[in-house]
Amino acid sequence: MIIAALPSLLAMPELPEVEVTRLSFASRIAGARIVNVAMGKPLRWPLGCAVSRLQGLTVLGVRRRGKYLLLDLNQGLLVIHLGMSGSLSFGPALSPPGVHDHFDCHTDKGLLRLHDPRRFGAVVYADHPDSPMVHKLLGHLGVEPLEDAFCAAAFAQTLKQRSTVIKQLLLAGDVVVGVGNIYASEALFLAGIRPTSRASRISKARAYRLHAAIQQVLRAAVALGGSSLRDFSNAQGQNGYFQLQAMVYDRAGQACRVCATPIKRVVQGQRSTFYCPQCQKP
Numbered sequence: 022m023i024i025a026a027l028p029s030l031l032a033m034p035e036l037p038e039v040e041v042t043r044l045s046f047a048s049r050i051a052g053a054r055i056v057n058v059a060m061g062k063p064l065r066w067p068l069g070c071a072v073s074r075l076q077g078l079t080v081l082g083v084r085r086r087g088k089y090l091l092l093d094l095n096q097g098l099l100v101i102h103l104g105m106s107g108s109l110s111f112g113p114a115l116s117p118p119g120v121h122d123h124f125d126c127h128t129d130k131g132l133l134r135l136h137d138p139r140r141f142g143a144v145v146y147a148d149h150p151d152s153p154m155v156h157k158l159l160g161h162l163g164v165e166p167l168e169d170a171f172c173a174a175a176f177a178q179t180l181k182q183r184s185t186v187i188k189q190l191l192l193a194g195d196v197v198v199g200v201g202n203i204y205a206s207e208a209l210f211l212a213g214i215r216p217t218s219r220a221s222r223i224s225k226a227r228a229y230r231l232h233a234a235i236q237q238v239l240r241a242a243v244a245l246g247g248s249s250l251r252d253f254s255n256a257q258g259q260n261g262y263f264q265l266q267a268m269v270y271d272r273a274g275q276a277c278r279v280c281a282t283p284i285k286r287v288v289q290g291q292r293s294t295f296y297c298p299q300c301q302k303p
């Protein structure tokens with residue numbers, strides 16, 4: 022079973038796709054013993070140990086932090102990032118690695134495989150959750166948007182102190198993690214906030230609305246992705262994003278679903294942003 026399918030033209034995996042990936046194999050791989058590991062072409066970062074170091078280790082469980090998956094082992098952990106185009110599958114080892122399969126982890130419960138045509142993804146071994154490498158990758162991450170630590174009052178307070186443009190602040194990930202390009206655009210629409218607004222100019226009431234909108238779009242996407250998992254039987258992963266019917270994302274020139282004003286597209290930090298000039302106030 023393929024567990025994270027990605028579109029050819031859309032965007033990189035965002036938090037919901039990573040969380041659905043986690044949900045799809047976490048319980049099945051728990052307790053698995055690693056038999057051997059084979060690496061393909063170099064990924065974004067090196068593994069950080071000889072593959073033989075992993076042999077015989079046991080997978081205790083799978084956590085997610087931002088867009089990273091953490092495979093806790095009985096000694097150390099594997100930090101996995103899907104990059105721009107990566108997908109993980111876990112199941113019977115039915116085929117030898119293809120040209121884009123760059124991490125094959127054979128366990129006594131099945132094969133965990135990273136398929137990554139663009140190779141911006143990575144699998145990194147750390148011997149301890151507090152190792153410098155883990156800190157380097159995860160230390161700067163903001164709070165998890167779907168956990169209690171993401172508090173509306175603190176979020177509103179933080180926005181007041183930041184002069185950054187709100188869309189850029191959301192994408193940066195140091196205030197709240199995992200809100201990528203699609204979901205930032207959608208959440209800002211739901212909250213009625215123009216993506217180009219400065220964070221510090223957003224009122225407390227609107228910041229609370231944005232907080233709720235971020236959780237709403239991410240929860241809906243995780244739920245949709247979870248419900249579509251059973252359809253993920255195509256090993257080529259052509260099933261695409263579990264995308265909600267977007268209100269603004271990728272709808273430039275089309276009528277706003279609320280007010281019929283044409284949706285605008287602007288480029289911020291080299292990323293496309295979509296918004297309704299009528300529904301979203303500066």
Ligand SMILES: [Zn+2]
Pocket residue numbers: 277278279280281282297298299300301
């Ligand atoms: Zn509108």
